[in-house]
Amino acid sequence: MVGALDRAVRQFSRLPGVGRRTAQRFVYHLLRGNPEQAAALAEAIIALHRDIKPCSVCHCLTEHDPCEVCRDPRRDRTTLCIIGETSDMEVIEASGKYRGLYHVLGGLLNPAAGVGPEHLAISSLTGRLSQGVKEVIIALSASVEGDTTALYLVKLLKPTGIRLTSLARGLPAGGSLDHADKVTVGLSLEGRMEL
């Protein structure tokens, strides 16, 4: 394969979940299209690191510092939601059920991969808690890393006396019981609600 083609295929292959075949499809798609479309994609990629920085308050990735949520006077400043990545913020915002602030750890604890507390935005978290926070919602993925991180945070934050909660575990909306795995069913039984 010629140089420029091969280089583009290799670069696309570095994206998560993109194999060589998919990367080739992307490259030929761009080559079939006009140069302006390719240039627009390249420019958008360059702009990411140029225009987007972590918010100095919550550490989410943003074009404005502080970010839109931290600057918004209508947000409830007594509630802090701890999340792993900025993308989790979008999912929670899309639910329309949360009006508090966020704190983005920038990852999850993973001792096996060498990710310790010092690699996450944890020291700045304790500083924020003294500013009138009444509840901390730990909203991490239901994975080994998420649970490890949650456990660490609970140990760290328990002495502050601030209310600590975590996202409910149970059946996903629209999920039928006979398609749920046994762990999820067990969790939904343990966390059953009064009707």
Added chain:
Amino acid sequence: MVGALDRAVRQFSRLPGVGRRTAQRFVYHLLRGNPEQAAALAEAIIALHRDIKPCSVCHCLTEHDPCEVCRDPRRDRTTLCIIGETSDMEVIEASGKYRGLYHVLGGLLNPAAGVGPEHLAISSLTGRLSQGVKEVIIALSASVEGDTTALYLVKLLKPTGIRLTSLARGLPAGGSLDHADKVTVGLSLEGRMEL
């Protein structure tokens, strides 16, 4: 979502098979990585249209004109393989079963989408046939568009008296050529049928 993030997500979403969620994964992956990786991808994308042009002989996309295959004195100049896209050439080359030349149509006939013979590299094909070609292999995807294009080519080329063959139907029905594995492609080349 902020401007630069949203712009990058929208640009990635224009790639084939990439939805909004996948585009977001790509964007956050690039943001977590260093600026050099993002810049390398952007530069590789820019280089595509800057460095790659159609070969003036076979119309494949290449950095050199004529392309490597057309320039190669060891290739059999009496056999011409008609393909839809440059990517199909890579699949056939990978099979290791073909030593002739190629002719890239730059698409397939699709009357419903307004793609007629005038949009494909067909007029230059007839010119090439007078240069000692003894066999034309029609190697198009096993799809409605591929069959339509093959039928059109058979009608056009039959009067020349040149041997016409097509790939054996070892390809799965409805399968596009650039998703086939190289062994299947090789078998379908060996079992090509008289038309």
